[in-house]
Amino acid sequence: MRTQLTFVLFFISLYGNAQNPSVLAFSEKWDNSKNYLLEIAKSLPEEKYSYKPTEREMSFKEQLLHIKQNMDWLGKAYFNAEIQEEDLKNIDKQALIEALTHSFDSVKEAVLKTEESVFNEKIDFFAGEKTKWQILNLLQDHVTHHRGQLIVYLNLNNIKPPKYVGW
Template sequence: MKIKNLLIAFIVLISNNLIAQNDAISAFLLKWENSKNYLIEIADAMPEESYNFKPIERQMSFKEQLLHIRTNMVWLSETYFMNENFTKTGKINPTTKKEIIEELTITFNKVSKIINQTSLDDLTTKVDFFAGSKSKLQILNLLQDHVTHHRGQLIVYLNLNNITPPKYSGW
């Protein structure tokens, strides 16, 4: 009887994990954690003395790219999932590589907490966005897409500095 109960408990556990990976929030949070780890590895790979590197004048520097990613995460998560008015007055200005990486980590974790407290039903809620009415699910996808977009640029920056980027980890 004990083996049967253990087997049932195991099947329920596996089923719950599979179901959790198939809902939008759980899938996002799993990907978000990997995205955080990958971006931190990229930020760590660039030597601090190269944080002001930019391929051409019109582009953001490596440091500016990282801070832009962070600001966008704060804006999207707080404005559209917490209904707070985003102002740049609370903008931080870390100066060292270590401070930037710490702020990125804190912000990724804060976004995780905010999204974890969001109900699946709330993802269908429409919000006013500068590009027109969007669902919160679309904003959730934008959170990840924006990080991915700028992370790709950072990988190019590493390559231009003859630094091998960290190995990609999708999941």
């Protein structure tokens, strides 16, 4: 019994905000978003990672890198996510998938550690004053936006996208 209580207290100290319904909803959606994006990333053969539908578009690989860089920036800047700077120019498919996994997990961990009162704080953002709740929404919306583009890339390469995973 004492061991269980110690574990519970330890978990609460690490993830004190883990019982907030909005944070729990974000956490579940974030995990599903991560798994879905990783399935998409795995679906395209590495030799097609440079594919882009038009010259003005990012390549498949560039889209994935852009998603990762945005998560890293928002996670570090607004939730103190522990993410190391990496040189990703010559990263291969497997290493990119691992880097994406790490970014998703680091953001989730940082959000779970964020005190509930912090989410309502207003911050200066390039698009105007926002709360950290709005930054969480932006994180998810950004992934969803670019993931939708990646699904089109798969279809244009005659690759059936993985089955959609929502909430």
